[in-house]
């Protein structure tokens with residue numbers, strides 16, 4: 001769908017000013033969006049996964065663990081693909097109020113792509129380097145967007161989501177390092193073209209949501225506070241955006257139309273997109289990719 005067609009469709013929860021802001025800037029923050037009832041449900045199951053992580057020693061396809069993780073002091077970096085792990089996460093992704101937000105920004109036919117829960121644990125939870133998302137999971141157009149739910153209050157010290165306004169209309173960066181390995185991050189020598197001085201950091205009370213377009217440059221600093229920063233992220237697209245790689249094909253709940261109708265016609269955007277490596281046999285997390293590459297002397301996503 002073209003932006004004007006999306007805007008012509010009556011909004012469900014956002015104001016027209018918020019929608020226009022998103023299309024102009026490539027991001028949006030909506031404070032205090034989620035009800036306490038939803039937050040309680042999400043916390044109930046999230047606490048169970050944190051408890052389960054205590055028995056894990058190494059990262060696996062579900063639990064991505066930070067250095068220093070232990071049974072006494074769990075440091076879960078990411079719970080991967082939560083919608084595959086529990087029905088409450090699936091219910092939230094398919095029927096939660098964020099689907100209304102997605103509909104207001106991609107149009108009446110909404111496809112869910114994937115989700116993840118980034119914890120950014122207290123006292124040093126790892127940074128996410130500047131990157132754009134669409135190079136990880138190319139689609140035939142650039143409608144995909146990611147909605148993040150702050151499950152707790154987030155302030156400046158906690159590594160809030162940082163975005164570069166307007167960058168969704170700019171350059172799409174090459175996220176491979178010079179040796180041809182996927183780094184998942186914009187190279188240091190390219191960062192001067194990324195307008196980092198314009199960065200806006202999205203903070204807010206528990207229940208606030210962040211939204212960024214798949215081309216928007218974004219990242220976040222380490223969490224130096226004593227509180228963790230659980231951010232539950234969901235990616236949705238217009239149903240007329242066909243995913244190009246098979247990253248999520250092995251999952252039951254992925255590429256599912258959660259609102260409206262499946263597309264009859266595919267929408268192609270003529271702007272080219274980088275092709276990522278073949279992750280069909282597994283993908284750990286942006287943290288693992290970026291931090292491992294860094295340990296090996298090369299930055300990543």
Ligand SMILES: O=C(O)CCC(=O)C(=O)O
Nearest residue numbers: 118128161219220231286
């Ligand atoms: O957790 C964050 O601060 C950012 C996450 C992110 O950009 C990603 O996972 O792609």
